[in-house]
Amino acid sequence: MTRIHDSKYALHLPSTRLAGTVILAFSLLVGCTLLAPKPYVFHGMSFQDPVTAPDFTLIDQNHQTVSLRDFRGKIVLLFFGFTNCPDACPATLGTWSKVHDLLEEKVEHIRFIMITVDPERDTPERLAKHLSMFNSEFIGLSGSIAELEHLAQDYNAYFQKVDVGSAAGYLVNHTTLTYVVDLNGNLVLAHRSYEILPHELAEDLEYLLKGHS
């Protein structure tokens, strides 16, 4: 009887092998599909053809000369704003402040730079005081109007003084993007101030910190 059963089993063996192979292949396929990392999708807007971020040399809040090339090997966040700006600029700096905390020790590889679009009023001292309300490690840069206009143009940014009869004096309309320069000095991303959330910006930066672009 045992042999009969054995022979029956032997008869079924090829089909069991086939079934096993199919199951193995199926489980490999399903498993790999489920476990394979999905391609990362940036929260910010990616530049289709990343270019080397236009370099600049400006003066920081400590009266020191600063160039973008000084930060090669770091990720750099750039924003064009001004200290008298009551809404978009502090909203951006507030987001950066949260990002700074979220990244913990990784933040040593990131530089946060606000470039003023109001050099007449934004002295280095005023920039220093303003930025210290968010994070004293943030860098505030200023230069001549001509230098700043040229730089804004390089980044496809824009700013314009307007007199709208405010007691605040003139206001400055400006683009409100945060530009991200990767570890290799390439301009790779831009984030909208009113849309990006701190954890989203932090995720994009963490991804870039791994050397992706």
Add this chain to the structure above:
Amino acid sequence: MKTMVKLHGTISVILRKTLLPLVIVSLGGAITIAGCTVSHTDSGMDANQIGRESAHDHADHTMSSDGIKDGVTISHEELRIQNLWARPAFKGANSAVYLNLHNHGKNAERFLGATSEFAKAVEIHEINMEGDLMIMSPVLNGIEIPANGSIELVSGGYHLMLIDLQSDLHEDDHFPLALQFEQSGQVIVDVLVAQP
């Protein structure tokens, strides 16, 4: 003895038929995990970390988009004032105040602006976006609050601009602000300084 042999043979067949595919599937799964783990381990760790960040940041997002949810609600006649807060700023700089105004009345109300001893001037300003260009302009004739309707002064929209602060405004400070309405007159509120 014969029965035992038969029983043993039957169990053997059952075990082979049921367990073998299970073993194959398990092995397949193990191979799959082993094969996919190299690239997954890295992102898996990050996913955990980002998860913590998301949870940590959730409250912040609620605050930044809607103002301070737990802010004081002030009722005055037909008006309800909520989510009142101001941005930190130093003496001589500008700040912004945000709030929601609800009019319970049967008649429309008009929010005319505000004054404060903590600022040289207070103006209603409006932000408009043209693509990525931010355009800010004063609102000269106030904002209508429809009968049984609301207006919101939030980041990226309307705000009260505090011009030339007379003292520093630090996080958690409070300061008085006198809101002006066409029908309801003056309503003095206490504004919390917060970093959303």
